[in-house]
Amino acid sequence: MDMHQIAIVGGGPSGSTCGERLAREGCDVTIYDERLAWEKPCGGGLTHKALVAYPFLLQGPHPKKLVTTVELISSGAHRARLNLDHPIVIYSRTVLNGLLLDRAAAAGCKVVAARVTQIDASGRRVRLTAAGATVEADFAVIATGARNALLPGTTPLERGELEMTLGYFVPSHGDTIQVKFLPHFEGYIWSFPRSDHLSVGICGSMTRHTSQQLRTSLQNFLADEHISTAGARFYSHVLPSPQMQTLRGRCIASSNWALAGDAAALVDPITGEGLYYALRSGELLAESLLDGCVTQYPARVRADFSRDLEFATRVARQVYRGNFLGGSVTTRMIQFIGRSATFQTLMADLFSGAQDYASLKRRLWSQFGMTLSEVVASLLRPRTSLARQTIGGA
Numbered sequence: 155m156d157m158h159q160i161a162i163v164g165g166g167p168s169g170s171t172c173g174e175r176l177a178r179e180g181c182d183v184t185i186y187d188e189r190l191a192w193e194k195p196c197g198g199g200l201t202h203k204a205l206v207a208y209p210f211l212l213q214g215p216h217p218k219k220l221v222t223t224v225e226l227i228s229s230g231a232h233r234a235r236l237n238l239d240h241p242i243v244i245y246s247r248t249v250l251n252g253l254l255l256d257r258a259a260a261a262g263c264k265v266v267a268a269r270v271t272q273i274d275a276s277g278r279r280v281r282l283t284a285a286g287a288t289v290e291a292d293f294a295v296i297a298t299g300a301r302n303a304l305l306p307g308t309t310p311l312e313r314g315e316l317e318m319t320l321g322y323f324v325p326s327h328g329d330t331i332q333v334k335f336l337p338h339f340e341g342y343i344w345s346f347p348r349s350d351h352l353s354v355g356i357c358g359s360m361t362r363h364t365s366q367q368l369r370t371s372l373q374n375f376l377a378d379e380h381i382s383t384a385g386a387r388f389y390s391h392v393l394p395s396p397q398m399q400t401l402r403g404r405c406i407a408s409s410n411w412a413l414a415g416d417a418a419a420l421v422d423p424i425t426g427e428g429l430y431y432a433l434r435s436g437e438l439l440a441e442s443l444l445d446g447c448v449t450q451y452p453a454r455v456r457a458d459f460s461r462d463l464e465f466a467t468r469v470a471r472q473v474y475r476g477n478f479l480g481g482s483v484t485t486r487m488i489q490f491i492g493r494s495a496t497f498q499t500l501m502a503d504l505f506s507g508a509q510d511y512a513s514l515k516r517r518l519w520s521q522f523g524m525t526l527s528e529v530v531a532s533l534l535r536p537r538t539s540l541a542r543q544t545i546g547g548a
Contacts (some may be wrong), residue, residue, distance in 0.1 A: 157293045157443050158182055161282055161341045162263075163270045164297030165190055167429055168415030170254035170263075171436035172295050177262035184291070186284050188269035191252035194391065196319065196428075197346035197353055198247050199331070201242035201507025204430040211242055215252050217349040218243040223330040224505050226488050229337040234491035235330075236498060240506040244329065246348050249276040250429075270298075275411045293448070294411045295439060297432075298396040302417040311419060315428065317341065317395045320368055321355020322376075322386040328352055334375050335484040339363070340474040342427075343375045354381060357393065357426055365390070393426060398467040401460055404488050407439075407451045414439050420455070422463060425472045430507070431459060465511045490525065493532035497525045 160176055162169045165187030177183045199221075205212045220243055224236040245253075259265050268285035273294055280294040296302055300316060321344075328347035335342050341358035356372045376383060396419040406413040409525045414420075415432035422428070435455055442451040490497045500517060503509035509517070 157446075157540075159290075159292045159450070160184070160295065160443070161186065161280065161289065161291035161293070162295040162297060163187075163273070163282070164295075164299065164415075164417070165255050165258075165265065166194075166251055166297060166299075166415060166432065167254055168417075168436035168439075169295060169297035169383040170251070170258045171433050172297070172440045173263040173436075174254075175257040175437055175440035176443060177258065177423045181187045181443075183258075183263045184289075185255070185258060185265045186264050186268050186270045186282070187255075187265070188267065190265070190267055191248050191255055193323070193389075194247040194251075196247065196355075196391070196393070196426075197331075197344055198245045198250065198348060198429075199346060199427070200243045200245065200429055201427065201505075202242075202391060203507045204433060205240075205243060207430070208433060210257075211245075211250075214253065216249050217246070218249070219347050219349050221329065221331050221347060224328050225332045226484075226491065227332065227334040228485040228488045229335055229339075229482065230485055232485060234488045234498075236502040236505055237492065238502050238506045240503075240508050241506060242429075242506060244331075244346050245298070246316070246350075249349075273411070275408065278382070278410070280410050292410065293443065295394050295414055295436075296411060296417050297414045297436065298421070299416045300392050311394055311396070311400070315394060315396055315400055315419065316360045317357045317393045318360050318363070318365060318368060318390070319355055319357040319393055320388070320390040321353065321372060322388055322399075323382050324352040324354055324381060324383060324386045326352050328382065332379070335474070335482075335488075336371055337482065338475055339371075340471065345379070352381070355389070359395065360392070362540075384459060393421050393428065394421045395426070396421065396463070396467065397423075398464055401464050401467065406455070407442075407446070407448055412439050412442075412448060412451055418455075420460065420463070423467045424473055427507075431463075434459060462511045469511075492527060494525045494528035496521050496528055 160181050160183045162173045162185045165185045173183045173185050178400045220241045222241045226234050270282050270284045270285040274281040279290045282289050332345040343356045346353045356368050406418045414435045420431040420435050438454045440449050442448045478486045
């Protein structure tokens with residue numbers, strides 16, 4: 155089929171990136187988005203792999219924050235700092251979405267501020283209802299987020315594969331990303347400094363935690379870190395947190411439609427990072443359409459990054475709820491960072507996006523001996539110093 159006329163539902167990172175690429179190759183692309191550029195409740199961080207793939211995100215004049223320090227806080231208040239060789243770039247989502255939509259429009263996309271309420275993909279061409287009118291297209295890209303229910307042929311994510319996020323946009327400034335882990339909690343609290351405010355929030359499973367529990371934990375964090383919410387704006391949203399079977403088996407493409415970004419549940423199940431996968435999935439979908447083999451899009455996604463996300467689903471629960479050497483994994487991780495330069499470098503690469511999951515286990519084991527010796531040496535060092543002081547004092 156000649157996929158020339160493309161309708162994209164959702165003007166976020168995946169939809170805009172897909173539209174820009176298609177329009178640059180001469181396709182007739184229309185992007186439908188009810189809100190256009192809007193402030194999404196998330197950190198807004200772009201890691202090393204995103205900046206390598208899309209350098210304009212680092213080089214452009216749009217307001218952003220470059221962060222090279224991450225502070226991790228355990229459930230027992232242990233703290234460790236990571237100094238990143240590769241900065242994380244943090245955007246306000248209003249700015250980032252606007253930037254990507256502008257690039258799509260400059261490439262030739264028509265951007266329509268309208269909500270699509272229905273899609274009929276049963277015929278050869280797709281019929282969409284937007285702002286009360288019916289339009290047709292050769293192909294529809296669905297990039298409307300985690301709770302997409304526009305196509306009856308797609309399986310909505312179950313509650314167990316959704317995370318609730320809530321938090322505040324705080325009128326304050328900072329230079330360090332903070333991540334706080336909680337006991338027996340599959341998620342975390344974050345504070346991300348943006349160019350003119352902080353995004354402070356919490357994410358957790360919709361089936362394991364209530365909104366009130368999340369809000370109480372967040373309020374405790376704000377009090378502990380002396381972050382005032384005076385003049386802050388509250389937010390809440392739902393994000394995907396996929397399981398292995400979803401990443402492997404969920405239908406994300408057919409002959410005349412495909413899902414991208416959050417709608418396809420392409421999110422890191424450990425960190426919740428979704429921006430890179432939104433951008434990349436939009437690009438891979440556009441390439442598949444241009445190559446005339448849209449049915450190969452799921453395989454391309456899996457070969458490019460989804461296999462790495464599948465690995466993450468296998469260890470996510472162990473990371474947040476598992477134990478190691480008599481303590482929680484996250485607590486031991488933070489303690490090791492403070493006592494081993496080798497382990498600190500590894501974790502800095504992981505947080506900045508320079509280290510993937512596929513080779514993480516191999517790197518952990520290859521460096522385990524060095525890490526352990528550094529930890530033991532750091533534990534013995536204070537005792538040695540104390541012994542010398544005692545002898546000198548005597």
